[in-house]
Amino acid sequence: MTFLTPEESGHVSSLWGKVDVEKVGGEALGRLLVVYPWTQRFFESFGDLSSPSAIMGNPKVKAHGKKVLSAFSEGLHHLDDLKGTFAQLSELHCDKLHVDPQNFTLLGNVLVIVLAEHFGAAFNPSVHAAFQKVVAGVANALAHKYH
Amino acid sequence: MSLTKTERAIIVSMWGKISTQADAIGTETLERLFLSYPQTKTYFPHFDLHAGSAQLRAHGSKVVAAVGDAVKSIDNIAGALARLSELHAYILRVDPVNFKLLSHCLLVTVAARFPADFTAEAHAAWDKFLSIVSSVLTEKYR
Numbered sequence: 001m002t003f004l005t006p007e008e009s010g011h012v013s014s015l016w017g018k019v020d021v022e023k024v025g026g027e028a029l030g031r032l033l034v035v036y037p038w039t040q041r042f043f044e045s046f047g048d049l050s051s052p053s054a055i056m057g058n059p060k061v062k063a064h065g066k067k068v069l070s071a072f073s074e075g076l077h078h079l080d081d082l083k084g085t086f087a088q089l090s091e092l093h094c095d096k097l098h099v100d101p102q103n104f105t106l107l108g109n110v111l112v113i114v115l116a117e118h119f120g121a122a123f124n125p126s127v128h129a130a131f132q133k134v135v136a137g138v139a140n141a142l143a144h145k146y147h
Numbered sequence: 148m149s150l151t152k153t154e155r156a157i158i159v160s161m162w163g164k165i166s167t168q169a170d171a172i173g174t175e176t177l178e179r180l181f182l183s184y185p186q187t188k189t190y191f192p193h194f195d196l197h198a199g200s201a202q203l204r205a206h207g208s209k210v211v212a213a214v215g216d217a218v219k220s221i222d223n224i225a226g227a228l229a230r231l232s233e234l235h236a237y238i239l240r241v242d243p244v245n246f247k248l249l250s251h252c253l254l255v256t257v258a259a260r261f262p263a264d265f266t267a268e269a270h271a272a273w274d275k276f277l278s279i280v281s282s283v284l285t286e287k288y289r
Contacts, residue, residue, distance in 0.1 A: 030267060031267050031271075034267040034268070034270070035271040035274050052266075052267045055267070109251055112251075113251075113254055113255055113258045113265075113270065114258075116255045116256075116259040117262040117265055118262070120262060125178045125179045125182045125183075125198075128179055128182070128255060129179070129182040129183040132183040
């Protein structure tokens, strides 16, 4: 079963081609930590997270955001096998990082908002809906190996 | 959960911008909701939900106007939305999960239209505010 319709696939590739993975990654992770402060529990070694500006400017947050979004970006090349693509990362998040999968949904939604902010009208309802499918698929795949 | 002074100021200020495009924002929010979360259409079997439909526009306006009412009485959201709270509890009975979905779509719409204003801080304040509004609307469910 194909995950996205051809139209949705087109929307995703076309938009993603214009995404600055480093910038958007840093922004998405930063906003996660600002909007949902309890997510900071996973990043106690990151230094100053004491205010929105400290978080958004924090170099460790930016670097980690880039790492996370690069992995996400890889997944976009394998939309028909997200579970396979993210199997190892799923095990890592369960066994070593102990991250509640609810956080994947939170981050996915923050990413959608950052994309809307960057692309404005181009992030129209159809493009938006395609991305909601993608972030849900990635969140699912990352939770798949949990035990 | 309650709003700090700073958060209230951010919300009121952003509302100033939102209100200038209130109807369009309401309509767009609903379009996003129905496309991204098709299951939400089950609450509107009696509506024509095609983009641009008069019913969609009217309903979008209603929703954003209610958000505006909450902003205008930001110190007493429960009071401002008491009637709507009863409506949702006893008549509409929309499953609580849907308030999160609608709130998210409203944030996406606002982010797309006001990128410069929708800073991380504004995003946090509005997410919290809509969460409070959702709480008020589901308060009487059981």
